[in-house]
Amino acid sequence: MSTILRRQVPLAIASIIILIVFLEYYIAYAPLKTLSSAIQQWAIICATLAVGVGVINAALIKIDKIKKKQPYWYFDAWMLIVFVIFVVTGFMGKTYGEHPIFQWMMQYVYLPVDSTIFALVAFDIVAAFYRSFRVRTGSSIILLVSALIIMLWNMPMVGGLWPGFMPLGSWVLDVPAAGVGRGITIITAIGLVGFSIRELFMKERTVVGVVD
Amino acid sequence: MFVNGHVIGMIMFIVTTIAIYWYMERVKKGAEIFVRPLPAMVAIDEAMGRCAETGKPAHFTPGFSVGGLNHPIMGPGVMAGLTILNRVAESAAKHGVRLIVSLAQPEAVALATEIVSNAYKLENQPVPIGAVRFISSEQYPYTAGVLSTLMEERPAANLMFGYFWSEALQFAQAGNYLGCMQLAGTDSIGNLPFLVLTCDYCLIGEELYAAAGSVEKSPAMLGSLRGQDILRLMAVISMILIWLGSNFGLSWITDLFRA
């Protein structure tokens, strides 16, 4: 009984939902549409509540690290302090996140750190260009030439000073790259469709959290 | 009865479903389906061997997905990455290598812990302490966490199978700096080029899902891969038909596909 509840019930629910969601898209039948949109609403409400699980889970993992005094545990303690400050100030305003202190922290603490981590990519891209763009094989030549053309096409200065170059860049983007782009669009979708059909046959267990 | 404009999609869906079911049953009855070999999966043993030689750990991450495993585009990629973790952990345990797994999805922690400890127990190896680490479910905190892990632990192999955005290049460059052997795979088309360029072997797009199948060899995976190939074949044939039809005055073909 309990294995049924543990494994089969979640898998069956997932399978039925996939079926309903797909049927609603193909068959014009009003009750099906109502049912499908109700299920979608439910999923969004569940997802909203799931955020809390993620937060509790993350906090528990950090608290565990602090308890065991793992290396750098004091940084985890600092993390929890920051978390509490953000939550408290977030609820202080008229609506959520409207309080000036919260907005101040988002602007001067969260934003600079977040965007600086992202900005580190710029360094990595220079290093990658330096290391990886060396002519070795046929495909590396093609990669290099195509990247150079698009880079020049994108470079603001080139458009202004050498407009004659622009058609070449547009050609690469409009013709071969767009063609391959279409192919890639199709194959990613194929992967996703295959995945959903596996779930329809109750074969995709990790998606419903069936681990054992 | 049917929704206008969605009929062709429905037919393709039904045909694919039937094909997957058919081939799943065929595999169960003993039919063999050949899956083309993927060098990135073969190289996992080599990477672990290198870790064992140098006595350094190996790092694995299945990438980042907005809002956890349930994201319709990113989630499947991460889950495919976790199925590859199975194979990676087995190989790590066999070579006696300390494996570090960095995660961005709190709900994947239990799953990954179980995969890793099972693999080590099977080889009668002690399960490494603190092997599975949850960092953060937001993208850039996660990126920062993985980067500092890499810098601290100095692994000899950096394995990235899953879904990645801009952090792909950051991890790959950090691994490059540390002289890691790098294996990667992603279906995130936007950041695939970086991984293809900077890693030793890379799984492209759909190969990420097939990799799990080529390891598992379960009827469901093999049948599904064959079914997907049928869908692919349908897409190719329809493209050719539509193009021929539109050029030789048979516009009814295109109209048929618009149904």
Add this chain to the structure above:
Amino acid sequence: MIHKDGKGFSNKILNLDPRILWVILIVGFVYTLLSPLGLPIKIDKYTLDYYNFIESLPPGSIAVVQCDIESASYSAQLPIAQDLFQHLFNKKIKVIQIALHRADSQVNFERLMKTIDKGDAVYGEDWVNIGFVEGKETAMAAFAADLTWPQKDAYGNLLENLPLFKEAKTMNDIDLICSSAGDYWLSNLRQWSTPYGQKPMVVNSGGAQLPDVYPYYPTPVKGIMNGIIGAAQYEKLQQRPGLALALQDGLSFVGAFLIVIIVITNIVQISTRYKEGKKL
């Protein structure tokens, strides 16, 4: 002797510490920021189509803007969003803003709106900011079927009480879908444009998404703003020099710098190989 020196030199060039390159990069960036040259730029057809499509909309049309300004790429997305919103408000197009992927965009959007000249647009009648809604593509599908589905806007007002939603009930009543930067345009296309008869869309893509957007151009994607470069061109079209134009020299610098790196390393590599081959 000379030959040996040459080999040492080429080795050095091929195995530089990347930190040297990074210092050059930062110095170059600082220089271009402090003393801008104002190099000329050219407007490409995708940006022009984007601009013309919004110009062609009659005043009073309704646009849904999915505008996720994440903190991480704030500096890259702010100019893009500024150009779009300024144009929409100048043309008196009604705007419904919704964020579906990044929760922090709500705070950043407030900051963006302070920089926009809204003219005599009235909140609730001419523009609405729904804020962030959880649920990803599922939420997008629900929102498209019923625009008041998120119930409340970012300021706690009930959506059904706002006059704008008397005119706009479902995605069928919308004239334009605007997709903000990042990987999100495909979700907009899948949930909002294709199911509602290929609704016209304009996409603000980061440069990397360009080859993926082209298969959908010109239907339903009517125009593409190519990241910060497109934004600069847009500012030129609007004749409103802003943030994006100020960054163009830095971008030209990084492009030129990378080309120099590639050319030098490849020349050195090929020549060393050639020499070695000759010796053998």
Add this chain to the structure above:
Amino acid sequence: MEIFSGVVNDRVIGLWVAAILTFFIFTYIVRIKQNIFFKFAESTIVGAALGYTVVLVMAKNIDGLIITQAVKGNFLIVIPVILGLLLYFRFAPNYQYLARIPVAIIGSVGIGVGARAALDAQIVKQMIAVSTLKLSADMFKNVNNIIILLCGIFTVIYFFFTLKPTLHRKIIPITTTAQYILFIYFGAKFGGTIFGRAVLLLGRLQFLLFDWLGIG
């Protein structure tokens, strides 16, 4: 600098905090082994991200989607709320499996909605779009159109997984071509990404130079 002239306001403090944190993150590029500055900034942002998620995602949407509906008298909303609360059984050791039911709902709706849209927008509509590649009197355009068509078809064929080796050998010309054209696409992606990423660094430098130091 205003802080030394006695005028201390929140903007000035904010700029200093932001600048210091920015430098902490930039210390990464030195790539030392144990970087406590980077770790400090990292744990700050992990905590901040968790905190704003609770406020802006959970609380706001619980208010908007659940409480507002319940106030209106839609009591059916109780069902998804109960289902959603089942998620919290994850923390009860013996009843963890109950959490799988809502996970199944969220996951399958996401994948179902995603896959049906992908099949329509990414496969069927893309197939139909091929019909716009009509041959005409313009030879250059014809060549281009044929290249677009073939690039698309070759890429799709390249990813065939389960072809028998004998069959696979027959399509080697196609897969080799596909490999090369894939690299054109990758190169275009690479070349297009640089500027989008460089802007981010420019943005940070802009902040340091203009906002913090007040130059210009």
